[in-house]
Amino acid sequence: MNGYTLLISVVPHNKAELISDAAVSAGSFGGTVLMGRRISSSPVMAALGLGESTRDVVMILAQNSTKENISRAIKEAAGSERAGFGVLIETGASQMLKTGTITGGTEQMSQNCKKELITVILNKGYADDAMAAARKAGAGGGTVINARGTAREDDAKFFGMHIVPEKEMLMIVVDEDKKDAVLEAVRSLDCLSVPGSGIAFSSSVNEFSLLGKA
Numbered sequence: 001m002n003g004y005t006l007l008i009s010v011v012p013h014n015k016a017e018l019i020s021d022a023a024v025s026a027g028s029f030g031g032t033v034l035m036g037r038r039i040s041s042s043p044v045m046a047a048l049g050l051g052e053s054t055r056d057v058v059m060i061l062a063q064n065s066t067k068e069n070i071s072r073a074i075k076e077a078a079g080s081e082r083a084g085f086g087v088l089i090e091t092g093a094s095q096m097l098k099t100g101t102i103t104g105g106t107e108q109m110s111q112n113c114k115k116e117l118i119t120v121i122l123n124k125g126y127a128d129d130a131m132a133a134a135r136k137a138g139a140g141g142g143t144v145i146n147a148r149g150t151a152r153e154d155d156a157k158f159f160g161m162h163i164v165p166e167k168e169m170l171m172i173v174v175d176e177d178k179k180d181a182v183l184e185a186v187r188s189l190d191c192l193s194v195p196g197s198g199i200a201f202s203s204s205v206n207e208f209s210l211l212g213k214a
Contacts, residue, residue, distance in 0.1 A: 011086035016056035022077035031060035078211035085212030115205035122198030
């Protein structure tokens, strides 16, 4: 069976359509657009509040058989934009669930990936703390997405954590050799010391590309 790749594009606000149109023209069936904010890789800029900007996050699940065409189309569409326009992250997805069906592949991602995508989900207001800790451990910048949970006190837990409203999801791409240090730095935060206050996980990045002019 076909495996799947999750393509995540982080681009300036109001540029999601550029990415999604290019992807559809190359065989994508569509995607999901989220709004986030970019935190600067510069601690000084971040401290002054000058390193943040609104971002569109476009998530597209593509079959591996069409992934190369879709990735190429996105890069070409963004090729005329300014340098540093955005990033394209490609990470493996072993299964896709649709209503009434489960499909997916058993292909394994490379164990020699040079980049890791670290995702941290925590209570609203603490993403900047997590980013500051990650930066001290060697990370650059990150993207924060506002999220909302669905659970009430009597609802089921996810990984032992109540999923409640007002969450933030922080996505950081780091070199593979910095992954453990960044995860440990985030885990050690006071705001995550209470059981159930957040989760963090990493996934291997198959490909990482800068979008825009070279």
